[in-house]
Amino acid sequence: MIAGVDGCKRGWVAIVGETPELRVYESFAGLLEAWPDATIAVDMPIGLPDRITGGGRSPEKQVRAMLGPRQSSVFAMPARAAVELGAQMTGRIDDDYPLHRKASALAKTLSEPPKGVSIQGFYLFPKILEIDALLKGDPKLRTRVKESHPEVAFTVLNSGVPMSLPKKIKGRVHEAGMDERRALLARHGLTASFLTDAPPSGVGVDDVLDAAVCWLVAGRIVRGEAVSFPSQPEQDAHGLEIAIWA
Template structure:
């Protein structure tokens, strides 16, 4: 059976949406716990940087190119730090190193994601064959492309939750009940409702690859560990 997976980080760890004959939601404290799930998937999309620059001024090309697919929500694609900064011991050192290598400092918000970025990096470098199954994706781009236009409301608002759920229901009717049951099982301090929807839309986007997709850039560069720096872009509508 073909399974398409979307993975998003959350406060307690990671949430995965698995699309097969049905929709299944899975919570794991570590990404490593999902290795077998990813390895057996037809395609997995994850909302976290895959591939880190080690030299050269400026951002990853994939981030710059991906922002062109958004207008109101293009800032949801944040500048990805360099590898040396991600593995620095503290914020001050990371900020200094990133400024020296990429020519730009770091926000505290970006720094707070470092543990998850390292987790993804270690997940890939532990066994690079996993790259055959997983690609970096982006929820806001996926929502916009599959809906045909960008979301109007912030994803953490009630209105934002409802409009995103409408898109999901279009492609997977009955998903709302699965989300509701899952939300009753976990506290929002562990898994927020927008994390769940982000994982689901990534799984839906992954399943759309059968009908055509692209990655930006078309021919990606690879980082010092051989990881392609690219972002999955689903086709418009379905």
């Protein structure tokens, strides 16, 4: 059993099963409960170093070099202590902006050269910590829940050539970019109707396509065809793998 997963406003959107179906789960724990034996490729950072050197975690630095115009889609994650401040997030902007500044200040003390936290990366913290807690609590999950990244996966599927068009422009869906990705998914055998249907409430069109390409990655992990960046993954202090699979 395989699943490709992406975060969304409602929680997590998953493409699951050998004959893929779209499902939405409020929690990652709920997804794991529904698919207890699935190999999962998820678009969310896993593995948080205590310090960051050179501008990001090792997989982030490596894949940016291959993404060309799409490299901005790879957010640099800060050190674990800065991410763990996300546990204090309330979801209210007035409360969370000061916390963002605090996280950025801490991240700078734990990185060389000093680097803060992008606002986009900051709002990933609660979902990162949701998976992080589950993997720290159950080491057996670590063999079947793997970090992926859609733009890296699309590039690998496209013979190493990055997508020529963005998925979004100024926060709005760019249909030509979506169609470019749908065409690539189709070339690799994925033509399910959920790729063109209106997504469920609380799920973006881009979330569905990202989960779909992660589903292809999960299948390749099971078959031993996927590649990891770096090829020899590191581990953080909790034994979590630091690698992007594609």
